[in-house]
Amino acid sequence: MIPNGQSAVIERTAPDLSALQEQIQQLQAQVDALRAQSPENRLSMVVFSGDLDRVLAAFVIASGAAASGMEVSMFFTFWGLTALRQKRESRGKTLFQKLMGWMTPVGSRGLGVSKMNFGGIGAKMLRTMMRQQGVPQLEEMAQMARDLGVRIVACQMSMDVMGIHKDELIDGIEVGGVATFLGDATKSKATLFI
Amino acid sequence: MEIKYDVEVDARGLQCPMPIVNARKTFQTLQSGQTLRVLATDPGSVNDFKGWANMVAEAELVAQETTELDGKTVYIHYVRKK
Numbered sequence: 001m002i003p004n005g006q007s008a009v010i011e012r013t014a015p016d017l018s019a020l021q022e023q024i025q026q027l028q029a030q031v032d033a034l035r036a037q038s039p040e041n042r043l044s045m046v047v048f049s050g051d052l053d054r055v056l057a058a059f060v061i062a063s064g065a066a067a068s069g070m071e072v073s074m075f076f077t078f079w080g081l082t083a084l085r086q087k088r089e090s091r092g093k094t095l096f097q098k099l100m101g102w103m104t105p106v107g108s109r110g111l112g113v114s115k116m117n118f119g120g121i122g123a124k125m126l127r128t129m130m131r132q133q134g135v136p137q138l139e140e141m142a143q144m145a146r147d148l149g150v151r152i153v154a155c156q157m158s159m160d161v162m163g164i165h166k167d168e169l170i171d172g173i174e175v176g177g178v179a180t181f182l183g184d185a186t187k188s189k190a191t192l193f194i
Numbered sequence: 195m196e197i198k199y200d201v202e203v204d205a206r207g208l209q210c211p212m213p214i215v216n217a218r219k220t221f222q223t224l225q226s227g228q229t230l231r232v233l234a235t236d237p238g239s240v241n242d243f244k245g246w247a248n249m250v251a252e253a254e255l256v257a258q259e260t261t262e263l264d265g266k267t268v269y270i271h272y273v274r275k276k
Binding site: 041060063064067068069070133134135136144148 | 207208209210211212214215217218245246249250251
């Protein structure tokens with residue numbers, strides 16, 4: 001036998017329970033939405049610079065992050081594209097694009113340093129100093145980053161402006177636009193512009 | 195201090211980021227519960243391995259020590275796979 005007082009309590013709590021259930025459902029929906037937005041363990045980088053020292057810094061960070069279990073995306077744009085070139089091709093280009101092609105380095109070997117370059121002597125000096133200190137060369141660092149699964153994307157728009165064709169760039173890279181970068185950047189814990 | 199370990203990576207003479215890159219390659223091959231010992235001469239590796247163990251969920255930095263080996267300061271890192 002339930003005394004009158006207790007049945008009154010049950011009647012009072014019953015509507016509260018359904019309200020609570022509704023609240024839990026709303027919270028669950030919010031948690032799901034937040035989870036979908038929450039960042040991945042990812043690092044996104046824009047490599048705008050074509051300076052040996054800056055590109056090297058980008059690859060050091062990229063391989064360090066990849067070695068720490070992060071997903072890494074590198075977007076090469078403007079002068080950064082010169083680091084990804086493997087040959088010079090002049091066919092099918094405008095005069096300015098040809099000039100641009102001739103005046104910019106082909107690949108990482110041709111990159112100069114951001115300070116004290118002195119027509120490439122500075123870059124040679126830096127490479128020698130790095131070798132003396134046991135620092136991997138930019139080419140080894142880039143290969144290592146790719147072996148570690150770093151995603152490398154070349155910017156289509158700056159390729160079009162500068163007249164760089166995909167077959168002038170190293171193999172195994174992707175081509176994409178700003179949305180490709182933003183797609184990865186918005187899911188990243190850290191974003192760098194180099 | 196004598197700490198037991200299963201595998202060793204010799205990163206002596208290598209600069210950032212090579213000690214952690216080489217450590218990662220070997221760490222991936224470890225079984226759960228095994229410990230990796232890394233030898234490095236890079237003084238920055240002391241902080242690097244702390245940061246690395248923070249980022250890699252299955253890695254636990256058991257100990258770090260400094261010793262003299264062949265006239266060089268060597269930083270030793272012990273990382274256990276959880």
